[in-house]
Amino acid sequence: MTVPDKIKLTRDNFRKIFDQYFASLVGFANTFVSDIELSEDLVQEVFVSLWEKQDEYQNEVTLKVYLYRAVRNKCLNNIKHEQVKNKYIAESVPKLETEEFFLDQVLSEEVSRLLYRFIGELPKQRQQIIRYSLLGLKNPEIADIMGLSINTVKSHKLNAYKELREKLGKHAYLVAILLEMNI
The missing domain is CATH 1.10.10.10 (Winged helix-like DNA-binding domain superfamily/Winged helix DNA-binding domain)
Known part of the structure; x- marks a missing residue:
């Protein structure tokens, strides 16, 4: 039994990973934020972060787990930010009026x-x-x-x-x- 090679991000395999996972990650993100354009933006941010980190991954499963967790965390952070923003607006508008x-x-x-x-x-x-x-x-x-x-x-x-x-x-x-x- 051979141990799978570690995945090191290069320009070529990054493009393959992007093409392979982008659509499904957008669908996954959309289950959280219910906005396809926002979902695409959040997934793109995850891929930018992935490229900037230039980490090495044990195998494809490890990479896939990282991507889904990163997308989930981006979505949750976005939701929390929107809640804070909405609370601020709800508290501010009556005062402003x-x-x-x-x-x-x-x-x-x-x-x-x-x-x-x-x-x-x-x-x-x-x-x-x-x-x-x-x-x-x-x-x-x-x-x-x-x-x-x-x-x-x-x-x-x-x-x-x-x-x-x-x-x-x-x-x-x-x-x-x-x-x-x-x-």
Whole structure:
């Protein structure tokens, strides 16, 4: 009795394996996800993974078991992902439909619009420093990018914040009106 040769993936035998198992794996996947196009996509992902791993398999049975398990796991992961997505949607939609959420978003957008308008009215260097700061850059990073000292950045930032507070303060009535609408 001879021991079957191990299966090492080459371009030729990979193509044969793909041709031999693709249709049946798609049918198997479809029993889980009930969507033929999704089933084809999931099976293709399994074959891509198979090719990337470049593992050696004891025999054809071992390879077949691997393929069916991998497809099953892909399908189950997809189902779990869809359940999480559907739960999120189910929880989010009622909140998104509320008047309170709508007014909060209007307020947020209006304040943001005013803030960016006022940033645009600052001197160019201060504008850039504030924009970098809004992107999350720290003073030393901003100083390095702009070729300034850290103290210059701090000074410009302090003055910019002061100007922005004054300008936003003049428009506090708008914020108050929007907040009042939110009651």
